[in-house]
Amino acid sequence: MKQFTFCLSFIFSSLVAFPNGGPIDGIFAQIQGGIKMLNQSEIELTRENLNIKVYLNYFDVEVIYYLKNHGQSNLVSYGFPVDLSPYQNENEEDYVEGFSFTFNDEKLSYDNKLERGVQSEYVVAFGGKSYTCSELSRNWYLTELEFEANSEAVLKVNYTITANYENYNGGGMTYFSYYSDRSFIYDVKPAGFWGDGIVDQLNITIDTWIDISEEEIVIRGFDNFQIQDGVYTKTISDFKPKAYEPLFIAVDMSSLLNYDEVKRSLPSSVVKNIRCSSQLVGNYSPHNLIDDDKNTAWVEGVKGAGIGEWIEVEFIDGVLIEAVTFLNGYTKSKGTYITNNKVKSYKIDVTIEQGDSVIVEEFYKENEIPLTDRSLRPMKYRSNYYSMLDIILDNGEWCLSYPTLEECIAESGKIKKIRFTITDVYKGTKYDDICISEMKFYGSFMNSN
Incomplete structure (x- = not known):
């Protein structure tokens, strides 16, 4: 079974200089x-x-x-x-x-x-x-x-x-x-x-x-x-x-250096179904997470801070999901971002389909994944939220080591469904509602080269 990774990376280049004369x-x-x-x-x-x-x-x-x-x-x-x-x-x-x-x-x-x-x-x-x-x-x-x-x-x-x-x-x-x-x-x-x-x-x-x-x-x-x-x-x-x-x-x-990378994101049509544990009355549906609009958000609807609430995304056949990111908080404005709750930590369940088998793996059950409480940064491009995105799941470009995507999937399986569960929150200054504005998916279609 393919082991998933989270934000692993290596240094490419660094220097510092102090000139004048x-x-x-x-x-x-x-x-x-x-x-x-x-x-x-x-x-x-x-x-x-x-x-x-x-x-x-x-x-x-x-x-x-x-x-x-x-x-x-x-x-x-x-x-x-x-x-x-x-x-x-x-x-x-x-x-x-x-x-x-x-x-x-x-x-x-x-x-x-x-x-x-x-x-x-x-x-x-x-x-x-x-x-x-x-x-x-x-x-x-x-x-x-x-x-x-x-x-x-x-x-x-x-x-x-x-x-x-x-x-x-x-x-x-x-x-x-x-x-x-x-x-x-x-x-x-x-x-x-x-x-x-x-x-x-x-x-x-x-x-x-x-x-x-x-x-x-x-x-x-x-x-x-x-x-x-x-x-x-x-x-x-x-x-x-x-x-x-x-x-x-x-x-x-x-926002400039990552623009080409972010353009590789998959369209929202790869989502077969998206559902949640609850939603606030009004236009706060989980479908706001895949509308490519940072000004809308999913907002949970239970009493309290939203700990234990979840989002579940099921993917269509014929797509290889390699990474998932999300836009934390209500990013419509600095006001909505500050006054509402944001995700502080979470755990994730991944359903993997391998041949006739379906396996559910729970990642980071004991060590919940922490997130940094960041200030809202500018997002100029409609599809480029990279400076604010948090990585939910990072599987790497692991299929590159296989001759074809089909062989990769046959051996390692493919992600069929993910469930994202909130385990802690950063409190907003006014409202006790957890908000997430967008989710992004990355990978390949199985008929692509």
């Missing part, structure tokens, strides 16, 4: 082998323009520094560090692409220097947990800037950097993939080593040109951005870089 002590680097920032008191940073474009898996960055030399001609050693977390392979060179220095419209050559064991106070998140990156590998981009006496200059730094993220790939062990938020950290402190450490004006532009909403982006370190057409802008006068925490950007890309 400033004047360095070139002599110290030559003698000591290390690199440290060196204040250039006579060269003032009058303006810094930080322009960031957000893409699916990377960030495109342009930094323009407007500098003014109040002293004699000066050759300044300049370093732009990119820090890698201990989880990133130092030999992987494509985390930064298209790096360039342009000084007064002239492209500059640069050298690279790698430092290991760099101490850092930064805390980054991986897979919902926080880690302190106490020892980093720092890749320096090093060049020289030649200032004429009492002159103004413009330094431009361009690069594309891979986002900090984790992926869990579907296939085999799990039907689904998981995509964490894509994040980027920009340390502003090195800009404080010019002049008196005060920048006359800092301009930040974050262009989220892709179709993401305000709820899908988190910006920390700086607040009160102006927002128009997906572009976030902020200007700070008399900016003191050393007094600020790094700029942190995190973007939830799941």
